[in-house]
Amino acid sequence: MNRRKLLTTGKGLVLILSIFFFLFASYLPAEAQREKFIFGSAIAHTGKFAREGTNLKRAYDFWAGLVNAQGGIEVKGKKYPVEIIYYDDKSDPATATKLMEKLISEDKADLIFGPFSSDCVGPSSTITEKYKVPMIEAAGNAGTLFTRGFKYLFCTLRSADDLADPYMRLLSRQSPKPKTVAVIAPKAPFYLSSAKGFKNYAAKYGFEVVHDETYPVEMEDITPILQKVKAKNPDVLCVGSHTVVAMMVMKQSKEIDFNPKAYCFSFGTVTPEFAKELGKDAEYVLEYSYISPKAPFKDPLLGTASQFIEDFKKKYGIYPDGTQVCGVAGGIAFQMAIQKAGLTPPLTEEKRVRAREELSKLDIITAAGPVKFDSTGLNVGNPLSVFQIQKGKPVCVDPVDWVEANFIYPVPKWKDR
Amino acid sequence: MLLQVLLNGVLIGGIYAACAVGFSLIFGVLRIINIVHGEFLMLGAFITYWLFKLHGIDPFLSIPFSFAILWILGYLLQKYVINRIIEAPEIMSLLLTFGLSLIIANLALIAWKGDYRLVNPEYAGANFRLASLTIPYTRLATSVFALAAMAGLYLFLKQTDLGRAIKATSQNKDGARLQGVHPATIYSVTFALGAAVTGIAGSLLSMSFSVFPSMGGDYLLFSFFIVVVGGMGHIPGALTGGLILGILQSLSTNFVGAGMTYILIFVLLYIVLIFRPAGIFGKGLVE
Numbered sequence: 001m002n003r004r005k006l007l008t009t010g011k012g013l014v015l016i017l018s019i020f021f022f023l024f025a026s027y028l029p030a031e032a033q034r035e036k037f038i039f040g041s042a043i044a045h046t047g048k049f050a051r052e053g054t055n056l057k058r059a060y061d062f063w064a065g066l067v068n069a070q071g072g073i074e075v076k077g078k079k080y081p082v083e084i085i086y087y088d089d090k091s092d093p094a095t096a097t098k099l100m101e102k103l104i105s106e107d108k109a110d111l112i113f114g115p116f117s118s119d120c121v122g123p124s125s126t127i128t129e130k131y132k133v134p135m136i137e138a139a140g141n142a143g144t145l146f147t148r149g150f151k152y153l154f155c156t157l158r159s160a161d162d163l164a165d166p167y168m169r170l171l172s173r174q175s176p177k178p179k180t181v182a183v184i185a186p187k188a189p190f191y192l193s194s195a196k197g198f199k200n201y202a203a204k205y206g207f208e209v210v211h212d213e214t215y216p217v218e219m220e221d222i223t224p225i226l227q228k229v230k231a232k233n234p235d236v237l238c239v240g241s242h243t244v245v246a247m248m249v250m251k252q253s254k255e256i257d258f259n260p261k262a263y264c265f266s267f268g269t270v271t272p273e274f275a276k277e278l279g280k281d282a283e284y285v286l287e288y289s290y291i292s293p294k295a296p297f298k299d300p301l302l303g304t305a306s307q308f309i310e311d312f313k314k315k316y317g318i319y320p321d322g323t324q325v326c327g328v329a330g331g332i333a334f335q336m337a338i339q340k341a342g343l344t345p346p347l348t349e350e351k352r353v354r355a356r357e358e359l360s361k362l363d364i365i366t367a368a369g370p371v372k373f374d375s376t377g378l379n380v381g382n383p384l385s386v387f388q389i390q391k392g393k394p395v396c397v398d399p400v401d402w403v404e405a406n407f408i409y410p411v412p413k414w415k416d417r
Numbered sequence: 418m419l420l421q422v423l424l425n426g427v428l429i430g431g432i433y434a435a436c437a438v439g440f441s442l443i444f445g446v447l448r449i450i451n452i453v454h455g456e457f458l459m460l461g462a463f464i465t466y467w468l469f470k471l472h473g474i475d476p477f478l479s480i481p482f483s484f485a486i487l488w489i490l491g492y493l494l495q496k497y498v499i500n501r502i503i504e505a506p507e508i509m510s511l512l513l514t515f516g517l518s519l520i521i522a523n524l525a526l527i528a529w530k531g532d533y534r535l536v537n538p539e540y541a542g543a544n545f546r547l548a549s550l551t552i553p554y555t556r557l558a559t560s561v562f563a564l565a566a567m568a569g570l571y572l573f574l575k576q577t578d579l580g581r582a583i584k585a586t587s588q589n590k591d592g593a594r595l596q597g598v599h600p601a602t603i604y605s606v607t608f609a610l611g612a613a614v615t616g617i618a619g620s621l622l623s624m625s626f627s628v629f630p631s632m633g634g635d636y637l638l639f640s641f642f643i644v645v646v647g648g649m650g651h652i653p654g655a656l657t658g659g660l661i662l663g664i665l666q667s668l669s670t671n672f673v674g675a676g677m678t679y680i681l682i683f684v685l686l687y688i689v690l691i692f693r694p695a696g697i698f699g700k701g702l703v704e
Contacts (some may be wrong), residue, residue, distance in 0.1 A: 047631075050531030091531070187676065215675030218635055220626045223425055224670035231418060244533035244627055251535060254542030255553035255625075277535040281542065414542065 034346045037073060037338070039064075039084045040109030042099035042124065044116045047091025051273055052242060052323070053116040056139055058316050059327025060084055060113045063335075065315075066301050073335050075344050089115050089124075096120040100127040109133070110347035111334055111355065113327070117242075118142035118160075118189040125153045132349055134356045136333055138326035142189035143196070146376035154359055154377045156326035156333065156369075158384060160193035160266065163288050164201035164238065166384040167264045170286075170398040171236060172205040174409050178235030178261055182211035184225055184249075185240030191217075194240035194266035202238070210234050223252045230258040235410075243268035250281050254414050261410030262286060270321035270387055270394045282389050284411035289322045290329075290369040290382045292396035292404060301332060302367035319394050320368075326379070329368040336364055421550055422671045423664060428556045430663020431656075432621050435563035436636050437643035438570060438655040439615035445650025446587040446607040447503065449510035453494070454640060455633020456521040457487055457612045461619020462536075462628045463529065469536050476536050476624050477558070483616035491612025495605045503604060518633070525630035533627040541624070559621040564656075566617045570610070571652055583607050587650065642682055646689050648696025657697065661685075 041060060044053025064082050071079035085107050089096035096115045103109040104127065112128050114121050114137020121140025128135040134152050141157040171178050181202045185195035192214065202209050210232045215225055226249070229237065237260040239249050246268040253263075263285045268274060270289065275282040291297065293306040302308040308328070312320045320328070337358035343351045363372045363381065372381030386398040390405055397407035440454045461483040468474040468482060494517065502509045544553045574580035585593040586603040594600060622636070639662060646661055647654025665685065669678045689697060 044531075046526050046531045048531060048533075048629075051533075213675065215670070216679060219675060219678070220635070221429055221666070222675075223429075224422065224667045225675055227418075227421060227425065228671055244629075247533065247535055248627060251537065251542060251625075255544060255556065257544050257551050273532060277533075278537055281537065 036081045036083055037111070037345045037347075038107065038109050039082060039111050039113055039334075040086075040100075040103030040107055041084055041113040042087045042089040042096045042103060042115055042120075043113070044091040044120070045086075045088035047089075048244070049091040049116045049120075049242070051271060052139070052268075053089075053091065055271065055318070055321065056116050056323050056327050057086060059138065059320065059324040060331060062312060062315060062324075063301075063328045063331025067331070067335065070301075073338055075339060076342055078344075080345055084113065085109060089120055091117070091120070093120050093123045096124040097127055100124040104128070104131045104133050108346060110345055110352070111136075113330065114138065114140055114155075116140075116323070118145055118193070121145060121153075121155075122189065125150060128152050132352055132356070134334075134337075134352060134359055136330035136359070138330050139323045140190070141378070142193040144189055144193065146378050150377065152356055154330075154333070154373050154379075156330045156371055156379045156382075157322065158290075158380070158382060159197075159378050160190055161197045161200070163194055163266050163384065164197040164264070166288055166386045166398055167198075167238070167286055168201040168205040168207065170386050170407060171207070171262060171409075174407075179208060180210045180232070180234040181207045181236045181238055182229045182232060182234035182260070183209060183238045183240075184211070184213050184215070184222075184229065186217040186219070186245060187214045188217050190242075191240030191245070191266070195238070198238040198240070198264070198266075207236070220248065221252075222248060223256060226252055226256055226258055230256060234260055236260055236262045236264060238264045239266065241265040241268050243271050243274055246274060246285065247277055250278055250285065254281055257414055259411075259413040263411065267322065269389060270319060272318045275389060275392045280392075280417065282392065283417065284408055285389050286397075287322070287387050287394070289385050289387050289394075289396075290325050291367075292385050292387075292402035294396065294402040294404065295369070295385070296401075297365055297367050297369060299332065299364075299366040301335075302328070305367045308367040321394075325368045326382075329366050329371050329379075329382075332366045332368070333359060333362055333364065333371045336362060418671075422667050424550055424552065426664030426667030427660060428553075428560045428663070429625075429666070430660035431560035431563045432618065432625070432659075433639055433643060433662050434656045434659025435566055435618040435621060436615065437640040437647075437659060438567050438652060439611035439613075439618070440637075440640040441644045441647070441650055441652060441655045442570070442614070443608055443611040444644065445652070446583055447495075447499075447510075447604050448507065449499065449503075449514065450507070451608075451611070452511065452514040452637065453518040453521065454514075454615060455635075455637035456518045456525075457491070457615040457633075458619035458622060458636050459522070459525060459628075459630060459633040460490070461487060461616035462623035462632065463525065463619075464616070465620040465623045466534055466536050466628045469538065470534075476538060476620065477562070480562070480617055480620050483620040484613045487616030487619075488609045488613035492605050492609035494612075495608035499608065500601060500604060522630055522633065529630060531630060533629045535627055536623045555624050559624050563618065563621055566614055567652070567656060570614055573610075574652065579606065583610075642686050644696075645686055646697060648698055648700045651696060651698065651700040654696050654698055654700060 072081035087099040112135040116139040118140040143161040185191040295305040370381035387394040395405040465479040468479040643658030647658030
């Protein structure tokens with residue numbers, strides 16, 4: 001055989017072997033041997049939700065750390081450790097969606113922990129729905145996300161439409177009872193959903209909404225809006241917010257000497273950066289959560305609610321906010337669903353469908369609050385609490401049984417602080 | 418109420434004007450659209466933030482630091498990077514400064530994370546009342562500083578030899594060269610000066626708004642508006658453009674609705690571009 005013929009034959013052989021490899025690669029049994037659960041999460045490490053995303057990641061890690069310290073999730077007498085693969089979605093919905101595809105198709109994630117913000121949860125959940133991979137998320141509760149009929153999206157938070165309930169309940173008990181409310185919110189799903197809730201619950205508890213306005217998300221100088229609100233002299237200011245929105249509202253309210261009797265924010269003030277950046281101007285604002293050190297919840301992994309909060313503070317040096325509490329609860333929900341269905345890794349489509357069925361039936365109590373999903377995937381089991389920033393720290397002021405400190409109302413005027 | 422709205426517009430307009438004046442100067446002399454301008458603002462804001470947070474330096478006292486650091490950065494960037502394409506078609510400078518802005522913004526993101534930060538000294542938010550008006554001290558002071566910075570720049574260009582050399586280069590490069598002016602040096606000095614004034618504006622912005630690595634984008638957009646309305650390269654026009662933007666923003670948010678503000682800004686921008694391409698005073702540069 002001359003050299004030319006040898007080369008031609010060699011090339012042919014390589015080609016044939018390549019075809020065989022691609023034909024049979026998908027049947028190779030490597031995945032069948034996996035001894036751990038792989039979770040995936042595309043979550044903001046950078047961009048406008050960098051801080052909130054990083055904080056939520058800590059919640060997922062907190063749960064994974066506790067589970068792995070016990071050897072993993074126990075299924076049929078054997079323990080399987082958990083691993084979470086993270087990517088930075090840069091706070092960008094398009095990036096979150098691309099990375100979700102990568103987590104599922106390339107990294108073979110069994111289950112998904114959601115990104116931060118309704119903006120990113122919305123589009124990325126279309127991917128988990130397509131591949132039938134259950135996603136539990138704790139930072140995307142705009143009501144509109146749960147009217148799409150999705151079956152694989154679960155949220156351990158309450159709907160943002162309902163967050164206003166505990167604020168209005170608390171305010172309605174004050175004497176003299178506030179009469180008027182102003183609602184402002186940037187135009188994005190979570191903020192708008194929160195604003196809708198503020199208006200609905202204000203009406204339910206007998207408050208008059210004297211101002212209702214939305215504004216572009218990119219608007220930094222909201223002084224003109226606050227001036228309009230100030231002119232109407234509302235008793236309560238309600239804001240659809242994340243940390244930066246809440247910071248700007250407080251800073252600019254002080255600049256124009258606007259003094260409502262209470263400030264209600266839908267998110268972003270329990271995050272330590274809020275008090276750190278604003279200093280004493282952060283005082284007295286309200287934010288919702290789901291637990292309190294006095295909440296009567298407990299579970300075998302976290303212990304009591306008080307113990308969970310202390311352990312979390314010890315590990316990360318921060319008080320767990322609403323999304324972090326629900327992030328940890330989400331981990332436990334996944335764990336329970338896996339155990340109840342007796343699933344072992346890797347999770348094939350058939351196993352993921354069973355995991356989804358277990359999640360939809362779940363009714364559990366964790367130290368991070370109860371979890372019970374309704375037919376849309378939203379958690380309806382957990383009660384809401386209200387925190388107020390007092391002396392730089394969040395303290396529970398409602399419900400009555402969980403109170404750590406008295407609710408300060410009306411808040412002192414800026415000149416008296 | 419109307420007076421308060423107008424006052425808010427004027428106070429914020431002064432800062433916007435300071436944000437745009439460096440952009441206008443650089444365009445006027447070097448004929449480049451400096452996309453890295455937004456990052457100069459961001460760096461100025463971060464210089465103030467870190468000096469305040471780490472060393473307790475009052476935000477107003479940090480202004481000379483912003484000026485000096487941005488001057489050096491601007492000088493080096495122009496001399497060693499932008500100067501290489503200064504004679505190339507304008508699209509090249511656009512691409513180059515766009516690339517530089519991405520590099521700087523991402524380096525800032527790596528170094529300082531994406532957190533939103535506040536410069537919130539003890540006196541932040543303090544205000545006084547004048548008849549029915551509430552006037553925040555910080556906004557008034559930042560506005561006055563912004564006007565002072567612009568006045569300083571204007572006088573420098575008008576009264577000093579170097580300033581006149583810059584203006585001469587802007588008007589006729591070859592003519593200036595015949596008078597012994599070295600255009601390459603003038604370009605570097607002008608770019609440095611533009612960056613330094615922008616650094617001051619960044620410091621001033623940080624006292625009223627949040628500071629974060631990607632903050633430059635919006636202000637770059639505002640700067641475009643201001644220099645188009647005021648006239649590209651026409652320094653006093655930046656003040657007019659800034660005030661128009663501030664007042665328009667304040668009026669539209671109050672009387673039309675916040676959602677309409679950006680629409681109105683861009684409608685006005687297009688009207689000016691169509692009917693007064695050299696700015697409302699007709700003194701801007703139009704090729």
